Amino acid sequence: MEGDEEKFVTPGEVLGKATELKAGKGAYVSADDRTVYASLTGFRSLTPPPEGSDDPRPTVEVKGHKAHGPVPEPGLVVIARVTKVMAKMASADIMCVGPKSVREKFTGIIRQQDVRATEIDKVDMHASFRPGDIVRALVLSLGDARAYYLSTAKNELGVVSAESQAGATMIPISWTEMQCPLTGQVEQRKVAKAGA
Known part of the structure; x- marks a missing residue:
């Protein structure tokens, strides 16, 4: 998985299946196909589950690059x-x-x-x-x-x-x-x- 760490992604890009990954910041799960997508432009990163967690899935996040401006989010x-x-x-x-x-x-x-x-x-x-x-x-x-x-x-x-x-x-x-x-x-x- 190490090679994946710095993969550059854009909004709407598939990050993986919801059965294998949890969506963190910059990612969301589509209810239609249980797929995790990127919601912003940046680098994909995986965080292993905390020790003792019942959920074995790592969390996938998209970390914005430096030129990143504000992103629309629900409630704004x-x-x-x-x-x-x-x-x-x-x-x-x-x-x-x-x-x-x-x-x-x-x-x-x-x-x-x-x-x-x-x-x-x-x-x-x-x-x-x-x-x-x-x-x-x-x-x-x-x-x-x-x-x-x-x-x-x-x-x-x-x-x-x-x-x-x-x-x-x-x-x-x-x-x-x-x-x-x-x-x-x-x-x-x-x-x-x-x-x-």
């Missing part, structure tokens, strides 16, 4: 730019974790059921987000190997900045609408409550 608030809106979900590039900008590319997905807390079945993704919108969202979990599941289901979460078709920064006028200051045109969005 992120700022992301919407890149694509589909019928059931929107995808976004995560730009900041808390106040810190990220140095790597992290993708987030906002599913229809995670847009707002009420009337979930009536959510229209195209009336909630548009490509280019800047959203404040909560990280729910690392979804599949390549994207984080994000939620905007709290009042203070949602679109914080959006550009109108005329190219102006729109002003929020309600929970669900933003207005272009140039044309007066109103567009629908899932708006984040200001001042949060």
Whole structure:
């Protein structure tokens, strides 16, 4: 196993089977296939189980390399730019974790059921987000190997900045609408409550 110690891995890379390894920092187990994956970029390292442990599996960790910026984790608030809106979900590039900008590319997905807390079945993704919108969202979990599941289901979460078709920064006028200051045109969005 010594040769494995300094193996460089990236998010989504398979580290091993959950039956043989425990996931430590920088790693997670996929419930679908009981496989341990890397959740960040860095070097794979194995720690033998503590003496007297009932669990014989070593713990696998991914230790970040020096240029490593912040990493989205469940429970943290992120700022992301919407890149694509589909019928059931929107995808976004995560730009900041808390106040810190990220140095790597992290993708987030906002599913229809995670847009707002009420009337979930009536959510229209195209009336909630548009490509280019800047959203404040909560990280729910690392979804599949390549994207984080994000939620905007709290009042203070949602679109914080959006550009109108005329190219102006729109002003929020309600929970669900933003207005272009140039044309007066109103567009629908899932708006984040200001001042949060």
